[in-house]
Amino acid sequence: MSFHTYIQWNKQIKEDGEFSRDHTITYGSGQKVSASSAPEYKGSDSFVNPEESLLAALSSCHMLTFLAIAHLKRLPVESYEDNASATLGKLDTGKLAVTEMTLSPKIKFVEGVEMDEETIKKIHDKAHINCFIANSINTKVTIKP
Numbered sequence: 001m002s003f004h005t006y007i008q009w010n011k012q013i014k015e016d017g018e019f020s021r022d023h024t025i026t027y028g029s030g031q032k033v034s035a036s037s038a039p040e041y042k043g044s045d046s047f048v049n050p051e052e053s054l055l056a057a058l059s060s061c062h063m064l065t066f067l068a069i070a071h072l073k074r075l076p077v078e079s080y081e082d083n084a085s086a087t088l089g090k091l092d093t094g095k096l097a098v099t100e101m102t103l104s105p106k107i108k109f110v111e112g113v114e115m116d117e118e119t120i121k122k123i124h125d126k127a128h129i130n131c132f133i134a135n136s137i138n139t140k141v142t143i144k145p
Contacts, residue, residue: 004028018042051086051098058101058141059084061133062124066105069123069130076110102142120145 005027012020021037022044037043038051059082070077082105089099105124109115124143128134134141 022047051088054098054137055084055086055101058131058133058137059103061131062103062127062143063105065131066107066123066127069126070109073123075113075115075123078108078110080108081106098139100140100142102144104144107145117145 005025007023007025009023012022014020021042023035025033025035025048027033034044034047035053036047036049038049039045043049063080063082067077067080082103084104085102086098087100088096091097091099107115107120124145128141128143
């Protein structure tokens with residue numbers, strides 16, 4: 001299985017002489033997203049940046065894995081929300097990296113399904129271990145249900 005994206009950038013010089021960081025990402029599904037670097041790196045604050053995209057990929061993957069596990073355990077989920085965050089910092093080598101990502105999922109099970117915190121934590125732990133994106137990164141990931 002493989003996945004594809006297409007990135008397109010065209011030369012644009014801003015009034016201050018800097019080049020524009022704005023570009024378009026086209027996903028294999030055909031969806032297009034306007035993207036840029038983070039505003040701190042001279043990008044547009046109204047467009048998605050790579051750090052947010054990485055965080056969204058992790059959060060989405062964790063959610064989908066959690067939902068699959070809950071489904072297999074016959075634990076119907078009513079809703080799932082995650083207010084995730086990422087921290088940019090320096091590695092021991094001095095290079096900048098996304099050094100930590102925190103997922104803060106809130107899960108609501110269908111009426112009549114009672115879940116204790118320990119069981120939910122176990123499902124989150126299993127979801128994290130089996131999430132393709134989590135297995136692809138070296139960043140510290142914290143899950144705070």
